[in-house]
Amino acid sequence: MRIYDIILKKRNSNKLTKEEIVFFVNGYTKGGIPDYQVSALLMAIYFQGMDDEETAFLTEAMIKSGEVYDLSLIPGKKIDKHSTGGVGDKVSIILAPLIASVGVVVPMMSGRGLGHTGGTLDKLESIPGFRTNLTKEEFISNLKKINVAMIGQSENIAPADKKLYALRDVTGTIESIPLIASSIMSKKLAEGIDGLVLDVKTGNGAFMKKEKDAVRLAKVMAAIGKKMGKDVVALITDMNQPLGNAIGNSLEIKECIEVLKGRGPQDLIDITLELGAYMLKLGRKVNNVSKGRDILKRHLSDGSAYERFKDMIRLHGGDVSAINNPSLLPSARYTKELLSDKNGYISKMDTEAIGIASCILGAGRERIEDRIDLAVGIVVEKKVGDKIRRSERLATLYYNSEDKITEAYKRLHDAYQISRQRPKKRRLIKRIIMA
Amino acid sequence: MRIYDIILKKRNSNKLTKEEIVFFVNGYTKGGIPDYQVSALLMAIYFQGMDDEETAFLTEAMIKSGEVYDLSLIPGKKIDKHSTGGVGDKVSIILAPLIASVGVVVPMMSGRGLGHTGGTLDKLESIPGFRTNLTKEEFISNLKKINVAMIGQSENIAPADKKLYALRDVTGTIESIPLIASSIMSKKLAEGIDGLVLDVKTGNGAFMKKEKDAVRLAKVMAAIGKKMGKDVVALITDMNQPLGNAIGNSLEIKECIEVLKGRGPQDLIDITLELGAYMLKLGRKVNNVSKGRDILKRHLSDGSAYERFKDMIRLHGGDVSAINNPSLLPSARYTKELLSDKNGYISKMDTEAIGIASCILGAGRERIEDRIDLAVGIVVEKKVGDKIRRSERLATLYYNSEDKITEAYKRLHDAYQISRQRPKKRRLIKRIIMA
Numbered sequence: 001m002r003i004y005d006i007i008l009k010k011r012n013s014n015k016l017t018k019e020e021i022v023f024f025v026n027g028y029t030k031g032g033i034p035d036y037q038v039s040a041l042l043m044a045i046y047f048q049g050m051d052d053e054e055t056a057f058l059t060e061a062m063i064k065s066g067e068v069y070d071l072s073l074i075p076g077k078k079i080d081k082h083s084t085g086g087v088g089d090k091v092s093i094i095l096a097p098l099i100a101s102v103g104v105v106v107p108m109m110s111g112r113g114l115g116h117t118g119g120t121l122d123k124l125e126s127i128p129g130f131r132t133n134l135t136k137e138e139f140i141s142n143l144k145k146i147n148v149a150m151i152g153q154s155e156n157i158a159p160a161d162k163k164l165y166a167l168r169d170v171t172g173t174i175e176s177i178p179l180i181a182s183s184i185m186s187k188k189l190a191e192g193i194d195g196l197v198l199d200v201k202t203g204n205g206a207f208m209k210k211e212k213d214a215v216r217l218a219k220v221m222a223a224i225g226k227k228m229g230k231d232v233v234a235l236i237t238d239m240n241q242p243l244g245n246a247i248g249n250s251l252e253i254k255e256c257i258e259v260l261k262g263r264g265p266q267d268l269i270d271i272t273l274e275l276g277a278y279m280l281k282l283g284r285k286v287n288n289v290s291k292g293r294d295i296l297k298r299h300l301s302d303g304s305a306y307e308r309f310k311d312m313i314r315l316h317g318g319d320v321s322a323i324n325n326p327s328l329l330p331s332a333r334y335t336k337e338l339l340s341d342k343n344g345y346i347s348k349m350d351t352e353a354i355g356i357a358s359c360i361l362g363a364g365r366e367r368i369e370d371r372i373d374l375a376v377g378i379v380v381e382k383k384v385g386d387k388i389r390r391s392e393r394l395a396t397l398y399y400n401s402e403d404k405i406t407e408a409y410k411r412l413h414d415a416y417q418i419s420r421q422r423p424k425k426r427r428l429i430k431r432i433i434m435a
Numbered sequence: 436m437r438i439y440d441i442i443l444k445k446r447n448s449n450k451l452t453k454e455e456i457v458f459f460v461n462g463y464t465k466g467g468i469p470d471y472q473v474s475a476l477l478m479a480i481y482f483q484g485m486d487d488e489e490t491a492f493l494t495e496a497m498i499k500s501g502e503v504y505d506l507s508l509i510p511g512k513k514i515d516k517h518s519t520g521g522v523g524d525k526v527s528i529i530l531a532p533l534i535a536s537v538g539v540v541v542p543m544m545s546g547r548g549l550g551h552t553g554g555t556l557d558k559l560e561s562i563p564g565f566r567t568n569l570t571k572e573e574f575i576s577n578l579k580k581i582n583v584a585m586i587g588q589s590e591n592i593a594p595a596d597k598k599l600y601a602l603r604d605v606t607g608t609i610e611s612i613p614l615i616a617s618s619i620m621s622k623k624l625a626e627g628i629d630g631l632v633l634d635v636k637t638g639n640g641a642f643m644k645k646e647k648d649a650v651r652l653a654k655v656m657a658a659i660g661k662k663m664g665k666d667v668v669a670l671i672t673d674m675n676q677p678l679g680n681a682i683g684n685s686l687e688i689k690e691c692i693e694v695l696k697g698r699g700p701q702d703l704i705d706i707t708l709e710l711g712a713y714m715l716k717l718g719r720k721v722n723n724v725s726k727g728r729d730i731l732k733r734h735l736s737d738g739s740a741y742e743r744f745k746d747m748i749r750l751h752g753g754d755v756s757a758i759n760n761p762s763l764l765p766s767a768r769y770t771k772e773l774l775s776d777k778n779g780y781i782s783k784m785d786t787e788a789i790g791i792a793s794c795i796l797g798a799g800r801e802r803i804e805d806r807i808d809l810a811v812g813i814v815v816e817k818k819v820g821d822k823i824r825r826s827e828r829l830a831t832l833y834y835n836s837e838d839k840i841t842e843a844y845k846r847l848h849d850a851y852q853i854s855r856q857r858p859k860k861r862r863l864i865k866r867i868i869m870a
Contacts, residue, residue, distance in 0.1 A: 007607035011481065035471035040606035043478035046446065171475035172442035 003027060003037045011044040018057045025061035029160040035167060042164070042173040050178035055220055056227040058178065062186035065160035069136070069192035071107060074143050077283040078105045081275055082188055083199040084217070085117040086206050087355035088242035088380075090252040091199065092120045092150070094259050094272050095279070097309040100148035101299050104283030107143055107191050108150045109157070113364045113372070116205070116355030118249065121152050126250035126330050126374035130318035142315045146308060150316070158186040177213070181220040185228075195231035195282030197275050198222075202430070203240035205351025211236065211430065218433040226435035231282045236431040237271060241349045241384045244268035248363040248377010250329040251398060257326055260306040267383075267428055273297065274429055330375035332398035336405060338412055340388045348417035349384055357411035361399045376400055378412060385423055438462060438472045446479040453492045460496035464595040470602060477599070477608040485613035490655055491662035493613065497621035500595035504571070504627035506542060509578050512718040513540045516710055517623055518634040519652070520552040521641050522790040523677035523815075525687040526634065527555045527585070529694050529707050530714070532744040535583035536734050539718035542578055542626050543585045544592070548799045548807070551640070551790030553684065556587050561685035561765050561809035565753035581746045593621040612648070616655040620663075630666035630717030632710050633657075637865070638675035640786025646671065646865065653868040661870035666717045671866040672706060676784040676819045679703035683798040683812010685764040686833060692761055695741040702818075702863055708732065709864050765810035767833035771840060773847055775823045782854035784819055792846035796834045811835055813847060820858055 001023045010016060024041065027033035050058065071078050079099070083089050096106045110120035110132075121132045132152045134142065142149035155162075161183050168174050188196055198221055201207075202214035218234035225232030244265040246255040258264035259272065277292030286292040299305045310320050322328040358364060362373030380395040382388050394416055399405050436458045445451060459476065462468035485493065506513050514534070518524050531541045545567075548554035556567045567587045569577065577584035590597075596618050603609050623631055633656055636642075637649035653669035660667030679700045681690040693699035694707065712727030721727040734740045745755050757763035793799060797808030815830040817823050829851055834840050 004605060004607060011478070011607050035469070036474040036602060037606055039471040039475040040478045040608065043446070043475045043482075044607070047478075047482045167471060170439060171472055172439060172446050172479070173475060 003033050003041070007037060007041045007044060010041060010048055013048045015051060016054050016057075021054065021057040022061045025058065025065060025160045029065045029163055038164070039167055039171040039173070042168055042171060042176075042179065045179060046173050046176045049176075052220060052223040052227070055178040055182050056224045059182040059185045059189065059224050060228065062158045062160040062164070062182060063190045066158050066190065067154070067156035068190050069107070071105070071140070071143065071192040074105055074140065076103065076105050077195060078107050078193045079195045079197070079279045079283045080106060080108055080188060080191060080193045081197045081199065081279060082184060084184070084201050084207055086201040086239040086243055087117060087351050087358075088244050088247045088252065089117070089201070090123060090244065090246070090256050091268070091272050091275060093123060093253070093256045094268075094305070095276050096148045096150055097260070097312050098272070098296060098299055098305040099276055099279050099283070100146060100312075101304040101308040102280060102285055102295055103147065104279060104285055105143055106148045107139070107193060108148070109153045109187065109191055110150060111153065112368070114368065115366070116352050116359055116364065118247070118252065118364060120150065122372055122374070123249045123252050124150060126253050127313055128319040128322050128328070130313060130316050132316070134316065142312075146311045146315060148308065148312050150312070153187060157190045161186045177217050177220055181217055181224060185221055185224045189228055189230060193230065196225060197278045197282065198232065198234035199271070199275055200234050200236050201239035202236060203238050203351065205242065205355060206239035215431065215433065222433055222435035232435060233278045233282065234433040235275060235278070235429055236433065238426055238428050238430060239351060240426060241351055242354055242380055243271065245380050246377065247354065247358045247380070248361070248398065249372070249374040250331070251377040251379060253329060254326045257323060260300065260309050261303075262301040269300075270428055332375040333400050334398070336397045336399065336409060337393050338395045338397065338409065339391050340394050340418065341390060342418055343389050344418040344420050345422045346382050346384050346386050346388060346416060347419035347421070347423045350415040353411050353415040354378065354380070357408040357415065360404050360408040360411065361397065362401070362404070373400055385425060387422075388418060438468050438476070442472060442476045442479060445476060445483055448483045450486060451489050456489065456492040457496045460493065460500060460595045464500045464598055473599070474602055474606040474608070477603055477606060477611075477614065480614060481608050481611045484611075487655060487658040487662070490613040490617050491659045494617040494620045494624065494659050495663065497593045497595040497599070497617060498625045501593050501625065502589070502591035503625050504542070506540070506575070506578065506627040509540055509575065511538065511540050512630060513542050513628045514630045514632065514714045514718045515541060515543055515623060515626060515628045516632045516634065516714060517619060519619070519636050519642055521636040521674040521678055522552060522786045522793075523679050523682045523687065524552070524636070525558060525679065525681070525691050526703070526707050526710060528558060528688070528691045529703075529740070530711050531583045531585055532695070532747050533707070533731060533734055533740040534711055534714050534718070535581060535747075536739040536743040537715060537720055537730055538582065539714060539720055540578055541583045542574070542628060543583070544588045544622065544626055545585060546588065547803070549803060550801070551787050551794055551799065553682070553687065553799060555585065557807060557809070558684045558687050559585060561688050562748055563754040563757050563763070565748060565751050567751070569751065577747075577750045581743060581750060583743065583747050585747070585751070588622060592625045596621045612652050612655055616652055616659060620656055620659045624663055624665060628665065631660060632713045632717065633667065633669035634706070634710055635669050635671050636674035637671060638673050638786065640677065640790060641674035650866065650868065657868055657870035667870060668713045668717065669868040670710060670713070670864055671868065673861055673863050673865060674786060675861060676786055677789055677815055678706065680815050681812065682789065682793045682815070683796070683833065684807070684809040685766070686812040686814060688764060689761045692758060695735065695744050696738075697736040704735075705863055767810040768835050769833070771832045771834065771844060772828050773830045773832065773844065774826050775829050775853065776825060777853055778824050779853040779855050780857045781817050781819050781821050781823060781851060782856070782858045783852035785850040788846050788850040789813065789815070792843040792850065795839050795843040795846065796832065797836070797839070808835055820860060822857075823853060
């Protein structure tokens with residue numbers, strides 16, 4: 001078998017066999033196949049695609065390139081949730097302890113922020129002392145004790161995906177549905193889970209701008225799950241405005257605390273309940289999602305979710321006093337308000353621009369090696385459909401350094417669009433997809 | 436400017452600017468841009484193509500990556516000919532001295548055989564002592580003395596093309612019309628010529644199997660020539676059977692001697708006259724090709740071309756006695772005849788398979804570092820349209836080693852197709868293309 005023939009085969013729009021996919025993934029991971037041949041193959045895949053079977057073979061080969069966690073000694077169903085990323089998407093931090101409090105095991109591995117979106121690990125690390133780098137033993141021990149642990153991906157999980165992703169990142173081959181789907185699924189399925197709920201975001205703040213593409217991605221991921229014998233449900237959700245109000249690491253933790261205490265913004269609550277209800281269903285705790293939603297609402301209002309959140313923080317070495325008193329979380333020195341310059345309704349928010357504005361303040365990274373400022377960010381007070389008067393506050397910027405505020409302010413200002421007419425209401429949850 | 440953005444731009448089907456093309460070619464040649472980004476870009480070009488302007492910019496950037504010969508001190512027009520390659524295509528060896536004998540300067544740089552086709556340099560080197568690695572000074576001196584010199588490409592000519600070609604060769608990106616066209620034209624135009632006649636072959640022994648593709652390639656090359664201010668004419672010619680009868684290095688030299696002496700196979704004479712007539716026209720020696728053909732016929736029959744050929748060999752250090760007495764050229768130890776197993780007409784010859792059969796005997800290379808056997812090859816005695824009786828000879832194999840003869844014989848045998856009906860006659864010269 002030669003990588004050259006595999007490149008030609010895919011270039012000429014033919015289906016690759018399992019053996020060919022395994023040959024290329026293993027050859028690349030072990031260093032026998034050079035970057036330049038793999039990047040040509042990736043570009044050929046970008047153009048010619050892969051069918052569900054090829055994509056499942058690719059996923060499987062990437063999973064097998066590393067360690068697969070065995071959680072079978074932990075009783076009950078292990079269910080995770082993954083979001084394709086958006087602005088202000090802090091759902092995992094609420095959802096993981098919430099679901100754990102109902103008795104489903106949530107072994108969650110998350111990533112860091114990159115580009116205009118934040119990352120769960122960065123947000124969690126704004127809690128003083130919180131360790132996201134638990135050992136495998138600590139991870140499993142926490143799952144046994146409280147049903148939940150939230151960590152970064154270990155080096156041993158899907159190393160082929162890491163190497164391929166780094167190459168895609170510099171060769172213009174990120175935006176390929178089968179490559180995105182296999183990358184996400186290989187990492188998730190290596191966690192040793194039984195089921196997965198996917199939040200596939202679409203809109204001007206998502207990677208998939210078009211709903212059509214989001215649906216395609218969701219279907220491919222669901223198909224991979226099915227072929228690998230896992231329960232997968234995907235929700236297509238709207239990302240044409242930030243989720244909740246807070247954007248930026250410690251600001252988002254504060255908002256999570258609000259929701260876990262039974263308060264907080266309605267859109268954030270709604271999406272959490274919906275994703276969570278499917279997690280309970282996959283976890284065999286309920287037969288229908290409506291029942292799941294009811295249980296979750298109760299666990300938010302009666303403090304069970306909040307208590308589980310604090311248990312989790314304690315077990316991760318975090319300082320619970322900063323949860324009880326959020327003023328102990330990292331706080332920015334300065335604030336600047338964005339006021340409306342006219343009367344009307346918010347008709348549109350350029351969500352990616354808002355994410356970039358927050359990133360400019362220091363909340364996010366452009367490159368993986370950049371350091372971030374956990375305290376800074378944006379809190380939006382008005383969102384799409386809200387009525388606004390001139391000089392009324394739209395949002396507040398939280399910042400620590402004067403040199404970027406002008407640019408961030410301008411980006412945020414330009415991201416708001418105000419019209420005379422009230423815009424049509426948008427559905428937050430657009431579709432549910434199962435394999 | 437970033438190579439990443441250039442990859443994305445081409446991937447998304449946008450036209451690259453001259454600056455972007457120069458950036459990528461120079462960055463790659465000088466080593467600042469890594470292989471893996473260039474191979475992704477090449478694959479994107481394979482899929483999205485380049486228009487004539489982009490292709491001309493690419494050609495120009497590759498020319499400027501190295502030395503451009505200045506032949507302006509040599510009086511008269513400098514005209515070269517290039518063939519895209521076929522089986523038994525020995526035209527250059529006849530044509531160069533023939534055209535030189537009429538007074539047009541032919542500064543020819545050629546390549547070596549690779550795959551199923553032979554190379555002019557290898558064929559010339561079967562003449563004892565013949566040096567294809569003349570210095571630039573020797574090259575120019577020979578052109579001044581006898582209007583002709585035939586050498587290999589110097590290392591300094593279009594180094595960007597050399598590096599890009601090597602990468603394309605291992606990444607499945609050879610078969611792209613703009614990449615093929617710019618590769619050929621950059622090497623040819625760096626020779627310092629005024630005009631170029633292209634022999635673009637099509638058929639089952641050519642790289643362009645389909646006439647449509649050959650025409651597209653010819654048009655792109657003619658357009659590049661025009662943009663660079665050079666006269667270019669392309670002939671689309673048939674390669675559905677070997678050209679002439681001999682295939683293999685010294686066997687082909689013997690056939691060239693025949694033609695230069697006014698004898699030899701008609702198809703080889705016809706194509707030589709046609710290509711040559713256009714060279715004389717571009718060289719301003721005649722106003723029309725018909726006149727050109729007449730002059731060339733005379734120079735073949737009166738010995739002027741043959742004398743110029745021997746002058747050339749002498750100046751290249753070759754042994755002219757081997758031309759006067761071709762039995763002094765490398766000769767194979769053994770021969771094996773291929774006899775027909777039925778009566779009928781030759782209806783088809785799988786020309787690529789015949790080229791491969793010759794290659795298996797040792798006449799060609801699979802890899803650039805392979806050594807070749809100058810004496811071996813095949814002489815076909817019957818070609819498409821010829822009547823054949825059972826047990827009559829179709830071809831003869833010339834070989835030096837027993838271990839490959841069975842395979843080569845089988846390939847050659849299977850390459851002949853014999854039918855009851857006489858096949859339709861095919862035109863050798865299909866189209867003439869000018870920018």
